Amino acid sequence: MARETRHIVLTGATGKVAPLVARHLAAAGHRLTLTGRSVLRDRPPQGPNGTQGGLQPAPRRLVCDYDRPASLREAFSGADAVFVVTNDPSRPQHDQNIVRAALDCSVGHIVKLSAAAVRDPAANDLVTTWQRENEELIRSSGLPWTMLQPRSFMTHALAWAPGIRDNATTEALHPHSRNACIAPEDIAEVASLVLGDDTHHGRSYQLTGPEALSAEDQTRILAGLLGRPLTCRALSPSAARAAYLRRYPAALADALLASAERQAAGAKSATTETVARLTGRAPTTFAQWATAHLGRFTSGDRHV
Numbered sequence: 675m676a677r678e679t680r681h682i683v684l685t686g687a688t689g690k691v692a693p694l695v696a697r698h699l700a701a702a703g704h705r706l707t708l709t710g711r712s713v714l715r716d717r718p719p720q721g722p723n724g725t726q727g728g729l730q731p732a733p734r735r736l737v738c739d740y741d742r743p744a745s746l747r748e749a750f751s752g753a754d755a756v757f758v759v760t761n762d763p764s765r766p767q768h769d770q771n772i773v774r775a776a777l778d779c780s781v782g783h784i785v786k787l788s789a790a791a792v793r794d795p796a797a798n799d800l801v802t803t804w805q806r807e808n809e810e811l812i813r814s815s816g817l818p819w820t821m822l823q824p825r826s827f828m829t830h831a832l833a834w835a836p837g838i839r840d841n842a843t844t845e846a847l848h849p850h851s852r853n854a855c856i857a858p859e860d861i862a863e864v865a866s867l868v869l870g871d872d873t874h875h876g877r878s879y880q881l882t883g884p885e886a887l888s889a890e891d892q893t894r895i896l897a898g899l900l901g902r903p904l905t906c907r908a909l910s911p912s913a914a915r916a917a918y919l920r921r922y923p924a925a926l927a928d929a930l931l932a933s934a935e936r937q938a939a940g941a942k943s944a945t946t947e948t949v950a951r952l953t954g955r956a957p958t959t960f961a962q963w964a965t966a967h968l969g970r971f972t973s974g975d976r977h978v
Contacts, residue, residue, distance in 0.1 A: 686759025694862030
């Protein structure tokens with residue numbers, strides 16, 4: 675039986691996951707509104723096989739100010755479901771405004787991209803606390819909801835690309851510690867399946883890859899694929915914090931350090947069968963993901 679066509683709004687449309695979700699939804703013929711806080715490229719999302727999937731009409735693209743509920747109401751008008759992606763713990767009003775706009779527009783379903791750490795009672799860092807609060811905000815709103823709680827994205831390995839190109843090294847705090855990291859493509863496929871589907875209302879799905887890998891494991895896999903030796907260098911906590919501070923505010927850097935300590939204690943090594951159960955296929959391995967993106971480790975072009 676053909677799946678019902680829905681109007682689905684994707685927030686975070688310039689991020690790592692939402693554009694991949696859009697490809698699946700486009701292939702299924704759903705009507706899309708793509709929103710982000712910055713200008714969106716005017717290119718129709720393609721299906722996973724490179725086709726446009728018969729998407730009619732073309733997706734609507736809106737730049738939204740998440741500090742202004744009116745901006746969000748314009749995006750959410752007539753939506754059957756909204757995929758919620760926020761990334762700034764210093765601005766909790768963004769999730770509050772999204773929920774308020776969804777209520778005002780009688781949105782039928784919210785799917786929230788959260789994090790697996792919310793299930794860990796020992797995880798009390800800034801980011802995890804913020805995600806828990808976001809989940810509770812949605813649960814208590816009265817809107818039908820689904821939570822997606824992934825482990826670390828495999829794309830984090832792309833931060834090593836300059837070091838691999840320049841001096842054949844990767845760097846990590848606690849390089850022996852393991853994380854059941856997941857391909858964003860797998861998160862996106864799950865999201866595309868649950869958005870607007872009432873059989874997933876009130877469910878929280880912890881999403882992982884098929885195995886727990888350390889930075890050293892990932893470095894060995896990349897070395898084999900690239901056909902060159904690579905060295906994984908251990909960072910001290912102070913060096914890791916300095917590296918985080920070059921990219922993030924101090925509070926977020928400290929949250930990432932706390933997260934790394936929990937990983938070193940084994941808190942992120944468990945795997946789930948959720949991706950396979952929902953998609954009907956095995957989750958993507960790190961080797962498979964790295965093979966598909968190998969050019970990004972050898973070229974400075976982030977779109978390779």
